Amino acid sequence: MGSLTEANLKKLAGARSFERGRGYLDAVSGVEVGDGWVTASVHGTERYEVELTLDAPGGLSGECDCPYGLEGNFCKHLVALGLTVLAQRESLPRQRKAARERAQDLDGWLSALSKDELLDLLRQQISEDRQLRRRLELRAASARGDLTTVRSHIRGLLDIGPFAQYGYVEYADARAYAEQAEQAVSAIAALTGSGRAADAITLAREAMRLLAEAVESVDDSDGRLGQIGADLADAHLDACRAARPDPEELARWLVGHALGDLDDGLTDIDPLDYEEVLGEAGMAVLRKRAVEAWRGNRRGWAEKYLMERLAKAGGDVDAVIAVHAADLSPSGHTHLVIARELDAARRPDEALRWAERGIGEARDARDLADVDTALVDYLCDRYAQAGRLADAVALRRDHFGARRTLLAYQQLRAAARVADCWPAEREGALALLRVDAEEQQQGWYGGPVLLDALLDDKDVDAAWEAATQTGAHDRQWLTLADKARSTRPADALGVYLRLAEPLTKQTGNTVYEQLVSLLLSIRDCHRRLGTEDELAVYVTALRTAQKRKRNLMRLMDEQGL
Template sequence: MNGLTEAKLRALAGGRSFERGLGYVDAVSGVEVGDGWIRASIHGTERYEAELALGGPGELAGACDCPYGQEGNFCKHLVALGLNVIAQQVDVPRRRDTARDRARGLDAWLCGLSREELLTLVRDEIAEDRNVRRRLELRAASASGDLAGVRSRVRELLDIGPFARYGHVEYADARAYADQAGQAVSAIRSLTGSGRAADAMVLAREAIELLAGVMESVDDSDGWLGQIGADLADAHHEACIAARPDPQDLAGWLVAHVLGDADSLTDIDPLDYEDVLGERGMTALRKLAVGAWQDNRTGWAEKYLMERLAKAGGDVDTVIAVYADDLAPDGHTHLVIARELDTAGRPAEALEWAERGIRDTEDLATVDTALVDYLSDRHTRADRLSDTVAVRRDHFNARRTLLTYRQLRAAAQAADRWPAERESALALLRADTGRKGTHGGHVLVDVLLDDKDVDAAWQAATETGAHDGQWLTLADQARGTRPADALAVYLRLAGPLTRQTGNTVYERLVGLLLSIRDCHRRLGTPDEFTTYVTALRTAQKRKRNLMRLMDDHGL
């Protein structure tokens, strides 16, 4: 197996999976070598089948039926198989030759058996292996046209009884049940392949209902049954393409299925059947979908089906009607409608829906902010700057936060109206002493800091209170003009940190010490800082990481 190296395995798997694979090398068993491939079983919490394949020079790929491998990843089991093979590299050519010899020998032996001897062999296998018997029974029933026999076998294959404990299939048995259920899919597809697509279509529908009926009783954490459901949906589609059933009957089944409980198993999209349905079937499908929606206008499945069909047909008005029948109180649905109308080239109607969304929202504090952004953007692009300011002002008045303040400021500055708007906004915040902002501090302090109005922010913090984070920002911004006030803040914030440990704490403390030193320099009192730092070092000398960090910063 040229090209199979530890470096290549690590590159394909990544460091984490490679390291985990090291612990599974001894769990590899049943290694089989063929032309360009190696297969084996890997036993861990579960048993998985893995296969490595070599393409061109140096090309390596792998597949494993573990959940991670099923997602297309090069998993730890493939790493373990590769490492196992590398450890026995000298033996690989011999194993490959041995495998070829065994295959040729088996084929030659079978060819040499008489008809009676072959029958005896098959009968013995049937008697010893239930799965072999079931597969052959299905093929026999299919070949003889025995639909009742095939139906009976399919029902047996989908029966959870042999795998269930107290009526439930546990996680450890789910894979085995899924493997058995997969045989039912193969049987249905074989019917289509043998020219009996109409029977395959009927059985596929029955199998979907049967599997959907037991889903809640199976621990399908790894998604095995979900894959079987998807395979059954494909088998049904293939059968319909070949059988060409009555379009109206097919439309009726599709609508009933999509609106029923089994849809979550198969995720069938009726539009995938458009070629089979034809014009007559699609007309029936739309009519049935409209009827179902009218009977249950708030049903999620009914709304989704209507939306899919309307969008596929370019029927924007129907799409809007579906949305408009169940408007969200926060204006989100109005926004969805507006965007649909924009896409359809109907901007005036889109704007009307966006404005209606704002009006219909009883409390602007709960409005979908994306709707506010959309409407503001539309007004701005139309050079309706006063309207943009009004939207932002109303939103700020309802939801007084730093973000809405910034948005109001940007809109008002663009309209050359910021001084008056700012005065009104600050008046609201000053009157609203209970409103909290960043880290629980007052919003007024946040917005004044954001405006770089340091003196006003300091006064507001003194009068209304502020969070430590706000005081730190205040001190940082005021240090150049109010070093004594800033120094008092830094010293207060540093005190509690000296009683804590941890590298993150030490980094914060050293940052404060640097700020304290700068304040003393501005105040002309460097000796006081030296005294402070000396006392701090004496008290904190056991914290070696803190001492090292202080040394690094010249403290």
């Protein structure tokens, strides 16, 4: 009980869910207290089943079948149940004691029953509980080795038909389907445990195919089928370890699974997990089939991934490079991957050549604008480490010439300063940006990159002159005004007044906050200019025109406007 406190509920749920949980106290019903747990129903959008575990190893925990709870969150419904229990905390020890006594009484009663009496009781439960009957039927078929019946049951458990409307299992029914699918995986694992691992292998593979077909028609937003697929893969591996199937056949199946339609991410089987089962002969077949598949489709993602995994596992860096080199990206990204592999293998000279090759091929294609910037960064870093500063500047210059972004400008500036040649490089870079500005070419956020570069250089006067000549985005004008306000208050005032005007015709708290921020800047300009009287006239007129906007008036009052 010590872990069940309001503080812990708030810590687990977060402040927002905790407060929302308070509003659900009247929606809690059917509270049942066990020895260490409490369950109830909470009526929200739907009726949800919730359970609090009071004595978990990590402290208080809970589960709820609402969408938020199924994602593993401590939801408002759990908060509501926790607060309900806390409201009757004095009686909780007594209720827990009564639950223990009931469990002991039930266990004592069952233990005293004869075999026939227990069988009668079980048969009665089977007749009333269809799910229990199915589970026990499946266990019975597994125990007697009736593969036909087990296969039939597993097919039924993985059939979406009973849950699907118009051929699709909606989110509301997906959990019930997943619980049924879990029974199929449990049955397959049970076959291995009962000495029928070979049968488990056969059924696991069939179940993978059925599950892969089913997932296309199930809303698996909670990812439960993904976990079931992983459990199914584990069941298959366990069965292979127990049965020791023909290693060559297993190798062929693993490659086919990795490259075929069943490799949908659900089972996510890694052939290397089977290395001990495959042995040398099986691994040899695995490698051979993987190489053949890759040579037949060098650009196939699955083929490349399998080849790369096998090559890395074998420590064959050259094979890894060959896989990547067979499908080089025009952006140079693949060259970068190869360079990093070679760096990891302590072959830096080859790594440098591959990086330079990637840049060279991009230059030859006149496509340096689309080159992977990480490759440019990598090569410039290598040049800097080797003291090849002129080469680093040249690459940054070419990259900037192709892209002409603020980031490329900043990177050129950093490299040129290290090489002590920034003034000359800056002149050339700004000349390119002036051409772009005159041609009205804008940067990513709007407005000429020239202004962003000059502002980044803290050359405010040059930036103001450029903005006046070529125009600027409002974002740039605002930045300019903020930086120039102390030296050019009259110019800055004109910018602020122009930017404020359209905001007076809009509504919304965000707009009001922007407008008040501009008003504060306007006030500062007037104070610098000694024209406070003009400010008073402006603010009075603004208040008269905007008086119905109560939130705006409140914000202005708070700032003394």
